[in-house]
Amino acid sequence: MxxxxxxxxxxxxxxxxxxxxxxxxxxxxxxxxxxxRPDNAATSVDSIKIQNANVITQPEHDAEGPAVVSATLFNDGDKREILETITLPGSNAQVKLHAAEGKGPIIVPAGGRVIIGGKGNAAAVIENGREATRNGNVQQVVFKLSRTGDIGLGATVVPATTFFEEFGPSSLPELPSPKPTQTSPTPSGESSQTPGVPSDSPSGTPASSTPSDSATAS
The missing domain is CATH 1.20.5 (Single alpha-helices involved in coiled-coils or other helix-helix interfaces)
Structure with a gap:
């Protein structure tokens, strides 16, 4: 050279x-x-894509309380899908779904997405989260949609710390406040006694009258 x-x-x-x-x-x-960023589970079937799937437990190892499933579901199709259930095969855990507004099903709109987990979003709550799985494990999670059917993937189980703190177990979406029941007030100065019923009748029924002596004598 x-x-x-x-x-x-x-x-x-x-x-x-x-x-x-x-x-x-x-x-x-x-x-x-x-x-x-940590590696998060993702998969796609037909027009549905699932990204950032995790099972998030309480921030403290020994803390009692629910866990949650967090994920983002994208719908590239032209028809909406309803997320019917989320299950954790191999465990007895029950996952309860809550829409973002607090009622109705979780809908993945056509050409849109839905976020599960985090403030103001839909929620998927595992009531017995501590018994269902352990931090560090990979938990099989199955999302059942109304049109696409079952979509399964392995989600990492992590505590609600660092990147996952805002998506971990928290309060459920706020339900609409029930309207107070209005009762008609009793006008002042008026008695609530039933007309025709003597006030000294303890049972609320008219007291039976005893025939007078004069009536008996006649």
Whole structure:
């Protein structure tokens, strides 16, 4: 190899190392700087895509309370789908679904998406979450939709900390406040006594009258 070619190769190598060093310095060792996020389960069947699926438990290991399933469901079809159930095969856990507005089914609109988990979103609550699974495991989760049917995937079980804190177990969507029952007030100065019923009658029925002596004598 000629001297000029060797010099060119060395210069190119130096440039590569220089760029790599600058990239490393700008990124640092901070995962947030690198925008690294935990791997979340995702899959797709027909027009339905499920992303960011996780089972999120209480933030403290020994804490009692429910767990939740979090996920985002996309519908690329031209007809809406209804999320009928979420099940956890291999466990006795029951998952209760709650729409974002607190009533009705969870609907995945045509050409849209629905987010499960997090404030203001739909919720999928595992009542006996601590018994259902353990942190660090991969839990099989099956989403049953009205048109597509069952879609299963393995979701990681994580505590409600760091990235998952805002999607973990929390209060359910707020239900509409029931309207207060209005009762007709009794006008002041009027008695609530039933007309024709003497006030001294303890049972609320008219007291029977005893015939007078004069009537008996006649």
């Amino acid at each position: 000629s001297r000029s070619l060797r010099h060119g190769a060395l210069a190119a190598t130096a440039i590569v190392f220089s760029i790599a060093s600058m990239s490393a310095c700008s990124a640092g060792n901070d995962a947030q700087t690198l925008q690294v």
